[in-house]
Amino acid sequence: MIVLDYTKDVELFNQTALSWAKKIGTGRGGVQNTQMRKFYDQVLNLHQKAKQMNDEDFQSDLLPFVKMLNSKVAYASTRNSGGGKIVNSEFVTMMSSCINQVATKKDLNTFKLFFEAVIGFHKGEE
Numbered sequence: 001m002i003v004l005d006y007t008k009d010v011e012l013f014n015q016t017a018l019s020w021a022k023k024i025g026t027g028r029g030g031v032q033n034t035q036m037r038k039f040y041d042q043v044l045n046l047h048q049k050a051k052q053m054n055d056e057d058f059q060s061d062l063l064p065f066v067k068m069l070n071s072k073v074a075y076a077s078t079r080n081s082g083g084g085k086i087v088n089s090e091f092v093t094m095m096s097s098c099i100n101q102v103a104t105k106k107d108l109n110t111f112k113l114f115f116e117a118v119i120g121f122h123k124g125e126e
Contacts, residue, residue: 004101017117023090026126047112050105
């Protein structure tokens, strides 16, 4: 279980992110870095929009689209490419755990930073 709170998990952007990068894996059965980047780009886009909003507008106008990422991840988990799924169950677990914890702009920022750290470690695992 990922706790998207770096005050409770001081290793969130380090060992926790590294652990998830290894779980997600690379190569056959793992998730390609390009697929992870596609989802990260969506998170980054939502984060950029959130920075322009007050908390109330974030709740009503953007949070539903953050939650919609769950459906995009679920859809990606059904698609095949090169003989395997384009995202694996570990990636789905990581993403849904993080997405479900986002309730504020600060949560979205923490999710973005965590995802960024996972991508960095994942790239190093390739």
